[in-house]
Amino acid sequence: MSAPPSPALPSLAAPRGARDRVVPALAAACAFLIVAMLGIILGMVGIGGWERLSWEFLTTAPRNGMSEGGIFPAIFGTSFLVLVMTVAVIPLGVTTAIWLHEYARPGALRTRAIRLAVHNLAGVPSIVFGLFGLGFFVHFVGGGLDEFLYGGQPVYGKPGILWAALTMALLTLPVVIVATEEALRAVPDDHRRASLALGATRLQTVLRVVLPQAVPGILTGGILAVSRGAGEVAPILFTGAAYYLPRLPTRVNDQFMHMGYHVYVLATQSPDVEKTRPLLFATVLALLALTFLLNLAAVLLRVRLRRAIRR
Amino acid sequence: MSLATNGIDFGAAVPRAEGGEPGARGPERTHLAAQGVTVRYGRNAAIKGVSLKVPEHRVTALIGPSGCGKSTFLRLFNRMNDGIEGISIEGRVFLYDQDIYARDTDAVALRRRVGMVFQRSTPFPKSIYENVAYGLRIAGVRDRSEIARRIEESLVGAGLWDEVKDRMHDSAMGLSGGQAQRLCIARAMAIRPEIILMDEPASALDPIATARIEDLISSLKSRYTIVIVTHNLQQAARVSDYTAFFYMGELVEFAPTQALFTNPGESRTEEYITGRFG
């Protein structure tokens, strides 16, 4: 039952000039390039590091001037750092986002100034965070604490996990704020109105109706922050990371080893670069695997929680 | 407490006495009253000097073309207009003799007495049980048996109990549109308000679900004062005792429903109900 072509109607096939074909081709080429780069990086790291990656490598400390052994202290230090960072950044970021989205008047100068600050914070180079952390946390706050509590003895006024974690928390703060705000925005206003109309206060509405629905988004932001915090080196360079430590850190003012920094150390500070190269690749591979796993977890978590809530 | 104690002359705001409501039960107390209320969004007046008295234990319908200010007017009674940017409210609104907009009136306490049901049903993404329990929990009710009792009472009252009693802990998101709207009514009833405001509660529902809501409304008025916004004139005629016709922010006419529909006192009312505009 094919209808006869109707010459009176304009053709549905748009005229296609050369440009219509060039642009998609370029776009496809760019996309391919990105995939290829990622493939090359992963391939090199994978091939170079796969052999050395073993259970032993992940669970033992470096030996012999870091030319042998594993990276356990670096994994431990990275986890410790990220844990303290999360404890600091989630409450601060989530409360800020709640204030911005649920309480502040959108047009007010104050609100816009804070938004602007958050966006600019996201654009500050990470080495600047490192310097800020050294100046503010280590010297000013830590040094001040020592002055008052320990009579000038350097207890907190030196690089340590706490200061590194707080510096990293500042760096990842915009991620958490933006993700949380986005999650809050996705909660229908109808739910807020319904809650208020039932005699709930603003706070009750936020805590019992809005936040539970925003949890998936907040967790996603948290995991993205963690994966960023696990990978960045510059902010911790002056604020707590150690080249090599014989013992694991146990207190928040101890220095710590870090996977990213360890990569840098292996790559540039080793007396015998050839000998440490397999270790270097294996460390990079472990670091990449960790960040990928965290990102994957963020995605899966979001999907699962969304489904659980919408059900 | 009669309105006289307010010492307010409501003038034309009292519904016309004629037309004799068939079931009229003696003198009616005024439950809610607006007195010379003007509401502006920025410079644009949505309600212009409206006075009106809502009688206790009756269904009062607000009708009028879309945008004439019905929702704005309804929200005055539970202060849901509060917090809208650029809004200004003049005049006075009373719950019995309490000034709703007085400085010492607490909007939260007010909303526990004046419940509201919205156009789009808004169950929270929680279980059916938790939806109805919500208002009780935030009001600080802790006793589990008390909560369970009130939940059952409200769901029975909203005509939903038989349909959900075996799946109280399933998500409320699985309910049909009509069930969800009755759940919202039950949720509002659970905190035992005196008044239930309804803003086009059936406009998103199919005819069968709508009929159930209308039956429900009729059954509720022995216990609640109901103010319902609707743009469905048949619905207003079916469920309400009094009808207020709004046009462009003004209250054109307020009368017993039967009188308003059979013998409108204003030509604009007549034009509207006979479908000549709106």
Ligand SMILES: Nc1ncnc2c1ncn2[C@@H]1O[C@H](COP(=O)(O)OP(=O)(O)O)[C@@H](O)[C@H]1O
């Ligand atoms: N939040 C708001 N901000 C600005 N103007 C509004 C707002 N809500 C309603 N209005 C305006 O007020 C008038 C009355 O609206 P509304 O009360 O919703 O009427 P109805 O419920 O009768 O359709 C309309 O002109 C509408 O555009």
Ligand SMILES: [Mg+2]
């Ligand atoms: Mg409306």
